[in-house]
Amino acid sequence: xxxxxxxxxxxxxxSGTKVKxxxxxxxxAKTGPKPKSKGPDIKxxxxxxxxxxxxxxxxxxxxxDAFHDELxxxxxxxxxxxxxxxxxxxxGFCAKDVLVDVILDGSTSTYQRVRPEKxxxxxxxxxxxxxxxxxxxxxxxxxxxxxxxxxILLKQCGQxxxxxxxAYIGIGGYEGxxxxxxxxxxxxxxxVKKSGLRGRGGAGFLTGLKWEFCSMSRAFPKxxxxxxxxxxxxxxxxxxxxxxxPHSVIEGMIIGGYATGANIGYIYIRAEYPLAIxxxxxxxxxxxxxxxxxxxxxxxxxDFTIRIKEGAGAFICGEETALIASIEGKRGMPRSKPPFPVxxxxxxxxxxxxxxxxxxxxxxxxxxxxxxxxxxGSEQSKGxxxxxxxxxxxxxxxxxxxxxxSLKEIIYDIGGGMEKRNRELKAVQTGGPSGGCIPASHIDMxxxxxxxxxxxxxxxxxxxxxxxxxxxxxDMAKFFISFTQSESCGKCVPCRIGTKRMQEILTRIxxxxxxxxxxxLLVELGTDIKLSxxxxxxxxxxxxxxxxxxxxxxxxxxxxxxxxxxAGVCKALRQYVVNTENCKMCGKCARVCSSGAxxxxxxxxxxxxxxxxxxxxxxxxxxxxxxxx
Amino acid sequence: xxxxxxxxxxxxxxxxxxEREETILQAAKKAGIEIPTLCHxxxxxxxxxxxxxxxxxxxxxRPLPACTTPVTNNMEVCTENDIIRRIRQxxxxxxxxxxxxxxxxxxxxxxxxxQDLAYRYDxxxxxxxxxxxxxxxxxxxxxxxxxxNKCILCGRCTRICNEVVMAGTIDLVGRGFNSMPDTxxxxxxxxxxxxxxxxxVSTCPTGALTDKKGRGRGRSYEMxxxxxxCSYCGTGCNFDLNLKDGKVVKVTSAYDAPVNHGNLCIKxxxxxxxxxxxxxxxxxxxxxxxSFHEATWDxxxxxxxxxxxxxxxxxxxxxxxxxSSSRCTNEENFLIxxxxxxxxxxxxxxxCARV
Ligand SMILES: Cc1cc2nc3c(=O)[nH]c(=O)nc-3n(C[C@H](O)[C@H](O)[C@H](O)COP(=O)(O)O)c2cc1C
Ligand code: SF4
Ligand code: SF4
Ligand code: SF4
Ligand code: SF4
Ligand code: SF4
Ligand code: FES
Ligand code: FES
Numbered sequence: 002x003x004x005x006x007x008x009x010x011x012x013x014x015x016s017g018t019k020v021k022x023x024x025x026x027x028x029x030a031k032t033g034p035k036p037k038s039k040g041p042d043i044k045x046x047x048x049x050x051x052x053x054x055x056x057x058x059x060x061x062x063x064x065x066d067a068f069h070d071e072l073x074x075x076x077x078x079x080x081x082x083x084x085x086x087x088x089x090x091x092x093g094f095c096a097k098d099v100l101v102d103v104i105l106d107g108s109t110s111t112y113q114r115v116r117p118e119k120x121x122x123x124x125x126x127x128x129x130x131x132x133x134x135x136x137x138x139x140x141x142x143x144x145x146x147x148x149x150x151x152x153i154l155l156k157q158c159g160q161x162x163x164x165x166x167x168a169y170i171g172i173g174g175y176e177g178x179x180x181x182x183x184x185x186x187x188x189x190x191x192x193v194k195k196s197g198l199r200g201r202g203g204a205g206f207l208t209g210l211k212w213e214f215c216s217m218s219r220a221f222p223k224x225x226x227x228x229x230x231x232x233x234x235x236x237x238x239x240x241x242x243x244x245x246x247p248h249s250v251i252e253g254m255i256i257g258g259y260a261t262g263a264n265i266g267y268i269y270i271r272a273e274y275p276l277a278i279x280x281x282x283x284x285x286x287x288x289x290x291x292x293x294x295x296x297x298x299x300x301x302x303x304d305f306t307i308r309i310k311e312g313a314g315a316f317i318c319g320e321e322t323a324l325i326a327s328i329e330g331k332r333g334m335p336r337s338k339p340p341f342p343v344x345x346x347x348x349x350x351x352x353x354x355x356x357x358x359x360x361x362x363x364x365x366x367x368x369x370x371x372x373x374x375x376x377x378g379s380e381q382s383k384g385x386x387x388x389x390x391x392x393x394x395x396x397x398x399x400x401x402x403x404x405x406x407s408l409k410e411i412i413y414d415i416g417g418g419m420e421k422r423n424r425e426l427k428a429v430q431t432g433g434p435s436g437g438c439i440p441a442s443h444i445d446m447x448x449x450x451x452x453x454x455x456x457x458x459x460x461x462x463x464x465x466x467x468x469x470x471x472x473x474x475x476d477m478a479k480f481f482i483s484f485t486q487s488e489s490c491g492k493c494v495p496c497r498i499g500t501k502r503m504q505e506i507l508t509r510i511x512x513x514x515x516x517x518x519x520x521x522l523l524v525e526l527g528t529d530i531k532l533s534x535x536x537x538x539x540x541x542x543x544x545x546x547x548x549x550x551x552x553x554x555x556x557x558x559x560x561x562x563x564x565x566x567x568a569g570v571c572k573a574l575r576q577y578v579v580n581t582e583n584c585k586m587c588g589k590c591a592r593v594c595s596s597g598a599x600x601x602x603x604x605x606x607x608x609x610x611x612x613x614x615x616x617x618x619x620x621x622x623x624x625x626x627x628x629x630x
Numbered sequence: 631x632x633x634x635x636x637x638x639x640x641x642x643x644x645x646x647x648x649e650r651e652e653t654i655l656q657a658a659k660k661a662g663i664e665i666p667t668l669c670h671x672x673x674x675x676x677x678x679x680x681x682x683x684x685x686x687x688x689x690x691x692r693p694l695p696a697c698t699t700p701v702t703n704n705m706e707v708c709t710e711n712d713i714i715r716r717i718r719q720x721x722x723x724x725x726x727x728x729x730x731x732x733x734x735x736x737x738x739x740x741x742x743x744x745q746d747l748a749y750r751y752d753x754x755x756x757x758x759x760x761x762x763x764x765x766x767x768x769x770x771x772x773x774x775x776x777x778x779n780k781c782i783l784c785g786r787c788t789r790i791c792n793e794v795v796m797a798g799t800i801d802l803v804g805r806g807f808n809s810m811p812d813t814x815x816x817x818x819x820x821x822x823x824x825x826x827x828x829x830x831v832s833t834c835p836t837g838a839l840t841d842k843k844g845r846g847r848g849r850s851y852e853m854x855x856x857x858x859x860c861s862y863c864g865t866g867c868n869f870d871l872n873l874k875d876g877k878v879v880k881v882t883s884a885y886d887a888p889v890n891h892g893n894l895c896i897k898x899x900x901x902x903x904x905x906x907x908x909x910x911x912x913x914x915x916x917x918x919x920x921s922f923h924e925a926t927w928d929x930x931x932x933x934x935x936x937x938x939x940x941x942x943x944x945x946x947x948x949x950x951x952x953x954s955s956s957r958c959t960n961e962e963n964f965l966i967x968x969x970x971x972x973x974x975x976x977x978x979x980x981x982c983a984r985v
Contacts (some may be wrong), residue, residue: 505760532713
């Protein structure tokens with residue numbers, strides 16, 4: 002609510018100050034050549050502006066204000082629909098923000114990188130004259146990016162105003178909850194089981210089965226928790242879903258609460274997501290007003306309330322038992338299972354924990370049916386999965402693909418291939434910091450729970466980092482294990498000290514001090530950590546190391562035995578030499594070298610004295626002809 | 631409810647019948663099978679932190695911690711095989727890799743679970759090298775010395791402080807390799823936040839937490855342990871007085887004591903200075919005029935008997951009574967009450983316990 006109060010008067014105040022200048026353009030519009038006669042049907046105009054975090058950061062609020070001002074200035078305010086400028090959530094391609102759809106006469110044109118100063122021309126040429134501003138429209142990459150995707154969850158995110166419950170109801174929102182409440186609990190669970198929906202939070206446990214276990218527990222009260230902790234670095238699928246379509250998550254929780262007999266729902270969300278929290282608050286308030294949350298919801302005799310619990314942003318608090326401890330006010334630290342949360346969860350009572358994405362799949366499963374959902378995806382992994390596609394790839398962003406799609410399609414069709422033309426794909430890391438590395442040779446593999454597991458990685462919550470041949474796998478493994486080490490809760494020995502020692506061994510290898518048996522030590526330690534750690538963090542933390550050793554062992558050996566980092570990433574192992582063929586004798590390298598290692602005289606090619614070189618890389622950066630290697 | 635049924639389990643080939651909800655560790659203990667533990671204490675909720683007690687359960691790929699895993703019917707458990715042994719050795723080696731390995735002058739030598747395990751599993755501290763904690767010894771508590779470098783993060787101190795004492799003085803703070811038990815905002819452990827009960831010391835398996843008063847006064851195996859009952863209050867806690875050269879050097883918990891299971895409060899654990907105090911009254915004192923005079927027990931008892939008989943004869947038996955101390959044991963209190971009822975023949979009995 003606070004946000005609306007903040008934004009609305011601001012918009013008003015802005016247009017208010019501009020009232021004086023309205024006259025001029027108004028007359029201009031009147032005397033303008035063909036606005037009313039031949040122009041498009043402005044009455045039906047719809048403008049959609051991306052107001053996701055990416056959009057906001059790129060200035061979408063200013064763009065919205067500018068549209069209002071401009072429409073007013075052009076005297077169109079009276080013609081267009083009152084709410085013709087709509088806010089939407091993230092569309093996944095945040096690099097192109099602010100993204101704006103202009104829908105006129107039934108056709109949609111999408112503009113990219115819109116700034117307030119561009120609005121004048123868009124209104125003038127496109128809206129009034131019907132001529133879209135071609136040079137600002139999105140290019141073919143926007144379409145290839147979207148065409149191969151199957152958007153169920155993200156589709157709605159890019160279409161509706163997340164702060165308006167009526168927009169959600171307008172596209173069939175809350176029909177799922179209404180329908181679920183007219184069925185028996187048993188029927189709802191059966192439907193979810195039939196759909197084959199599996200948890201999107203990491204482990205991929207069958208959602209229907211989890212619900213069934215909880216519904217069988219005879220203790221009361223029961224709780225349903227939405228896990229919106231989303232701690233993987235670079236992951237933002239859950240945030241985008243909440244920001245773009247908070248009601249779908251709430252509706253999913255109502256369905257789950259009803260099916261399992263939980264009357265109280267918690268949304269555990271990290272405090273670093275202020276926009277998502279704000280939108281959830283608005284959504285909960287609006288849903289309560291409509292009678293979808295509260296006592297006797299949908300007049301079906303079922304009570305359901307939702308509370309928001311803000312987490313302090315510890316990665317481990319995404320683990321379900323740590324999350325429960327955190328809600329209870331204890332240190333966020335996992336505990337042994339059994340007992341499982343479905344039997345003894347929050348405050349010792351039966352509790353279902355589901356991920357944001359899992360929950361937001363439920364409304365359409367109930368309305369469209371289990372068989373519709375099961376028709377999407379692969380044999381054992383149904384539906385779609387949202388991934389945060391990043392790394393050395395052309396189109397980075399949020400994508401939603403059917404389960405079972407090949408990695409190749411994701412990287413080359415949706416992702417548009419490597420970011421830099423002359424580089425090759427080397428590997429893909431899936432599953433976040435505790436996932437594994439999949440080498441380019443396995444690019445045809447299907448992306449589903451089982452296949453990813455088999456290759457030593459995992460689905461995780463949906464991080465996907467693409468690496469090219471300039472990425473050092475040892476360095477990469479070190480980066481990921483440093484993350485898990487610093488986020489370990491410290492409860493158990495293998496994870497707390499074991500990952501630290503692995504990190505140190507990797508640091509020593511990348512620093513040129515690797516020992517002969519370090520690889521074997523890493524494998525033994527990694528295996529033992531996986532086997533003996535208490536929770537999923539420790540049990541998967543060694544994955545990046547073990548999978549890179551499995552597929553890129555030679556690279557490790559090269560670091561240790563030859564003292565060479567094949568990708569040229571590890572500074573300590575770099576050997577700087579001058580490529581005499583390319584050297585243009587400019588001497589820039591000699592001038593920047595602070596150790597006097599570059600031997601150069603005018604009209605002579607430079608030579609680097611290895612014994613003096615401290616491998617700082619200054620010469621490499623300074624050479625305008627790329628002749629230092 | 632399935633929990634009520636008797637469950638048959640097999641541990642290392644031995645058949646054991648378990649009632650109620652028992653853990654593998656409890657079932658094994660019953661059958662005399664030892665499973666190594668570091669973070670387990672019978673007084674605390676199962677934790678599963680050190681991972682030393684992991685065992686192989688038939689049909690489960692991952693080894694499971696014996697201390698937290700409940701037995702199920704027909705479960706088959708193997709408490710040690712090559713993989714488990716290797717993992718245990720690696721866990722101990724990891725612990726030693728961040729440990730001062732200072733056994734020669736460590737207060738805990740001879741009574742240290744980590745030292746014993748390293749010996750039993752033949753592990754030295756050289757397998758893993760890397761960063762080691764180098765934190766100062768904390769002497770902010772008047773009764774407890776805390777050497778963080780020797781802490782293995784078993785979490786026993788923090789749990790006993792929260793679960794049993796309910797003082798909430800300490801918890802694990804920090805993340806990853808740098809997690810450690812400490813107070814909120816790492817403030818000193820003083821009278822403002824700590825009860826000085828020493829419960830944390832009583833559960834610490836290593837030399838990280840030690841009783842300050844007993845430091846440097848002898849190895850645990852040099853002590854003669856004398857089981858006694860606390861003389862401070864009516865609870866009747868038991869503990870062991872540790873004697874060296876005939877002197878009480880410190881108090882340690884008697885974990886098998888039926889009343890208190892090794893738990894003690896500050897008085898029982900640290901209030902023993904009076905024993906060898908020069909001011910201590912060792913004989914009965916009889917007041918003559920304004921001053922006290924040492925006497926024998928016979929003299930004192932004769933005097934009391936004379937006076938009581940005189941008073942009763944003169945004023946009647948209702949005018950006298952017995953007032954005992956809550957520092958006496960239950961048995962002593964019972965006896966004094968009985969004395970009043972049979973000798974005074976009245977019910978005038980009271981005790982100082984009012985709080
Ligand atoms: C270290 C760790 C971090 C996790 N972080 C998250 C998270 O951020 N979000 C999430 O939904 N699940 C996370 N999980 C998985 C949860 O424990 C839990 O399995 C999940 O929320 C269950 O929901 P689902 O069945 O819908 O997937 C994490 C697990 C581990 C071990
Ligand atoms: S595996 Fe790591 S994060 Fe999980 S409980 Fe153990 S120390 Fe904590
Ligand atoms: S705590 Fe135990 S292992 Fe550590 S130095 Fe002291 S006696 Fe040795
Ligand atoms: S002495 Fe008692 S109150 Fe103080 S930290 Fe230890 S257990 Fe807690
Ligand atoms: S101080 Fe002792 S009891 Fe506390 S965590 Fe460390 S080793 Fe365990
Ligand atoms: S004074 Fe403390 S230790 Fe002694 S009996 Fe009472 S509670 Fe127990
Ligand atoms: S926030 Fe606008 S596309 Fe992601
Ligand atoms: S004793 Fe079981 S994990 Fe420590």
